[in-house]
Amino acid sequence: MSKTNLKDHREIGRELELFFTDDIAPGAPFWLPNGMVIFKELEKFIRELTLGAGYQETSTPIMVKSDLFKQSGHWTKFGEHNMYNLILSDEEDDKKPVSYTLKPMNCPESTILYRFRNRSYRELPLRFSEVGRLHRREKSGEVHGLLRVRQLTMDDAHIFAQEEKIEEEVGNILDTMVAFYNIFNFDFEFKLATRPEERAGKDSDWDKAEKTLEDVLKQKKLKYSAKDRDGAFYGPKIDLHIKDSQGREWQLATVQIDFHMPQAFDLKYTDEKGEPKRPVMVHRAIFGSFERFLAILTEQYQGSFPLWLSPVQVAILPITDGQIKYCREAEKELKNASIRTQLYEKNETLQAKIREATLLKIPYLVIVGPKEVEAKKLSIRTRDGKDLGQADLQEFKEKILADIATKA
Ligand SMILES: [Zn+2]
Incomplete structure (x- = not known):
C-alpha cells in the first residue's frame, strides 16, 4: 500500500466503530464498545507489566486545589494557562472562593501519597503506578483526533528511591520499554533530554541526574541521541521516540530523574541509622498517552490490529x-x-x-x-x-x- 492510500486514525476509528470526537467535547474522545475492547486490553497489559515489576497501583483525585501546582513549581514553569483552573466557592459557608485545577499530571499528588505516613528505607524503592486521566489545555487549533487531546489517559508511575538505587530503577524501566516497543514492531530511538534554561534545583543535582541517565544508556548499549536543554523543569529525562507509518516522529515513553519535587514537598525516609534522608523521585510512563498510542497503532496497522x-x-x-x-x-x-x-x-x-x-x-x-x-x-x-x-x-x-x- 502506498503512503498516500494510508487512512487517518479518525477515519479508521469511525469505520471500525472504535472512537470519535464530537464538537460537544473538543479534544476529548468518545470510546465506542469496539475501541473500549482495545483500550482495556492495553490497560490489562500495562497492569501486568507494572505489577510484575513491583509497582503498586494507586489513584489520586482529578481535581485538586491549585496550591499543589504552585508548590510543585508547575504553576509558573508549566504555565497556569496550560491547565484548567476553576474558582469554586462552597455555598455552605462564607469562606472565600478557592482555585482548583484539573490535574495536568500526577506527579505532585504522588508526593501526597508518599507523605501519608513516615517511610523507612526498608520499603524503598516505593513504586506507585496510576492509570490516570489528565487534562491539558491544548489550543483548539492544535487539537487533532486522538493524537493531540485535551483529556488524556496516562500509564504513569512515580518511584521514590534512595539516591544509590535510582540507576538500577532507570535500567529496569529502559528494559521494560525495549521489551514493550518490540512487541509492536515499532522503530524506536532513545533521546537524552538535558537541563533546560528555566529549571528548579541545584546544578550539582542536575549533574548527578544527567550522568546517571547517560551511564545507564551506555551500560545497556542502547543507541541514543541528545535533545539538549529539553528536560523537564524538575529534571533530565530519557524519551523514547518512534517513527509512525507516515514517517512522523512521536515521543511516547519517558523516564525522568527528579531531585526537585522531593525537596519542594519535603519528602523524607528514615535510613538504616535512624537518620532522616531525602528520597529521589523517578517518573516514568511506558505508553505515554493511551490516546496518542492508540492513534498511532490504528494508523500503523491500518485497523488490522494483532x-x-x-x-x-x-x-x-x-x-x-x-x-x-x-x-x-x-x-x-x-x-x-x-x-x-x-x-x-x-x-x-x-x-x-x-x-x-x-x-x-x-x-x-x-x-x-x-x-x-x-x-x-x-x-x-x-x-x-x-x-x-x-x-x-x-x-x-x-x-x-x-x-x-x-x-x-
Ligand atoms: Zn511525574
Missing part, C-alpha cells in the same frame, strides 16, 4: 442455515475460552458475509458448510484471504489461545 487487540477475533460464517446449530456450538466453545467470537447468522450469501468480516478486519474467518459439519471440521481463512485449510475446533481454539498469550 489478534490479542482485535475487538472481534473470530468470525464464524455458516454457508446456509443448515449449519447454524453446529456453528452455535463452536461459538459457545470459543466464547467460553474468552475468545471474542461473532457468529454471522444473517440470511446473506457467503460472499457478503466474508466481505463484511473482512472490512471489519476480523483476523480469522471460520467457514462452515455441509462438508465441514459432516467431517466435524472448520475451514479457516485469514482477513488477508489466506486459506489455512481445515482444523478441528480444539486445534483451532488452542492455536488462537497460544497466539493471544504470546501477543503474536
